[in-house]
Amino acid sequence: MFFYVARQPILTQDKQLFGYELLFRDGPHNAFPNVTSDEATLRLVEGGEFNTGIRQLTDDHHAFVNFSEQAILEGLPRLLPVKGTVVELLETIQPTEQILAAVKALKADGYQIALDDFEYTPEWLAFLPYVDIIKVDFRALNIPQIRQLLSNLREFKGQYLAEKIETPAEFSQACKLGFSLFQGYFFARPEMIQRRALNASQTVCMQLLELSSQPNYEVNAIVALIERDISLTYKLLRFVNSALFKRQSEIQSIHQAIVRLGQSEVCRFTALMATATLAEGKPDELIKLSFVRARFMEQLALSNQAYGADSTSAFLTGLLSKLDAMMDNDLSAILEGVAISSEIKRTLIEGKGPLSFFLKVCEAIEASDWTKIELFAKRLRIEANTLVLYYHQAHIWVREVGRH
Template sequence: MIFYIARQPIFDRRRGLFAYELLFRDGFENAFPDIDSDEATERLVESSELSTGIEALTGQNRAFINFTEQSICNQLPQLLPKQNTVVELLETVAPTDDVFQSVTSLKDKGYTVALDDFEFDDRWQRFLPLIDIVKMDFRALSIAQIKQQMRAHRGFTGRYLAEKVETYDEFKQALELGFDYFQGYFFAKPEVIQRRSLSASQKVYLELLDKISADDYNPDEIAQIIERDTGVSYKLLRFVNSAFFARRSEITSLKQAVVRLGQAEIRKFVALISTASLGESKPNELTQLSITRARFCEQLAQMNPRYGADPGTAFLSGLLSKLDAMMDDELSQILTHIHAGTTIRDALIDKKGAIGFFLITAEAIERVHWKKIDQAAKQLKLSSDTVIKLYHDASSWARAASGSA
């Protein structure tokens, strides 16, 4: 049996990965399952813990899981490991005596407790000393309302989580208000405060990306650029000799690497190490997302030759699609350093062409937009299950690749 679980990352003030929120899904045909919240919670707990283990879904990070009033009172959270489970009380939970006793019991056992979409009233006052995290919805509340709510939380000594933060301005406002955790799409968008000068290493990596994206590809030029930077040379040799490529004999020189691998493969691993290095100061999730998109777009190009998309160009486009978040600049500005061709620019900036469509499909999967996934699958002449499996396979490939880069 296949379980469908969506996960959304939660970041800390430094934009490091703090946790994931796990969300129950009932396949692709039913975007909003026609089951009650209690059954959804029970099935999520069963699938995450009893099927694969919650750690496999979160990579050892914390998991925020929604619980209804009934599941809280039935102590369902106790089926999950306390060390990495955040018990999230849905906004529909009423502050009853039974709920208070159940939350007290969970706290005594060492669980972390959060309130979802919380809006304070006096009935919740006695709960606040038991609560570790309060989530507040930036789409539902104004800044003035958020300030008012925070002032009303007498006795609360925990942390605040800003939910549905989708712009840099909202992220900045949340920081100034004292929020510690952030959930939404702000991390995937440009965070432009001012233009920033490029470091020496960034210039090398961007120059490498420029050369491998050019039509007149020249392996000798790539080797010469790499030779100028010892760090890049080391990473390249380590990467090409890693288990990821499973070489029969060790490659000991840059020239040997260029000759042995050939044009298509050297383009791929140079693109990988450049992207991974440009994203070193950012959450690892961002680099893995870039590599996942790259592999996913490459697979779709290979499986759908009728679209006329070059798999190598599709791969590179997927990798470049998150450079705005990695370098805190607009993607259009970054691409001027790379001199990316029309196909890549159209795909990344305007989402045009076959590769633009592949990227739209990837984004639909990442945002768990089931209707768009179904529509894309039909256009690709694939089943929704096949499309999502391709993305999951790409994600596994990305973990292996980023571990070697």
């Protein structure tokens, strides 16, 4: 399963890259998908932020993302990182008191605000102190209308962005009018980006939604469900690390992440996963291998407590150890925005620490390298056959999990 997004560059007057507008696509063809604007935004946020990270899609430049009135009021922008995110208010949004309050709150959090395809009415004047960028459509308005618009906005202290610039003459005219940012086919057509997305079981999502909505909230049951799904584990950790939450300490386990979120945010997370209609299907061999590693490393930590490895961290390390193969990307890039402990990151990226030894044991057993297996068994002070038995038991556990 792949995640598709189109991005169109936004440039400065000297034609330096300022950022990209990101547009959800439902396939490799660069055409607007047959979905509502709300669904397109939801799937862009879910796929872009929880799979790869918005900053990777924009090469660490500004990310312009469109939001409808409903999305703004529901706080959807806060699922994206504060740094570099430009929240675009769609032209269909009405300048109500509710929207103004939401914009003020987003601005206070550190987000940049843009008004898309702006058309002047006096009600928008109250928004100007909180707006960073006003986008003007050069196909919708002629030059006299644009001059009048700019005259009405004399108090605006931010930047003007000229949209749909298609010729050198339009670019020159926009510069003379005082525009400092530019977007359009004159510079570049939207470029398609394809990223491999992880599948989260729709059935598990619905079970999670049901559990998280119950009055008698059972944390352990939710943890058990999420631990069965590598995609949900990864996306949960990205969710915990989103701008909605100010992390006080590193995440050591899925249980800690669930407790940190609290019931309302767990419910929100599961609703997002279910609504985004993630593909349903049996896990492939890479995912099965991740499950086996997770269970094996957890049991290894429990039976060798003197070795100094935490069992929950061991489980999470094994679960995430094949993400690079699943997502066709470097582990350091994948884990950049994920809320896990530095110990786990060091293990997966640098191969250092007690957990990296457990991972090497996994690899030796998977390769049937008996020389290494016997060497590792001596270090753990157990029989080599016992070590292999643990791995076999992990396989049995994975089969049992798959039946439920």
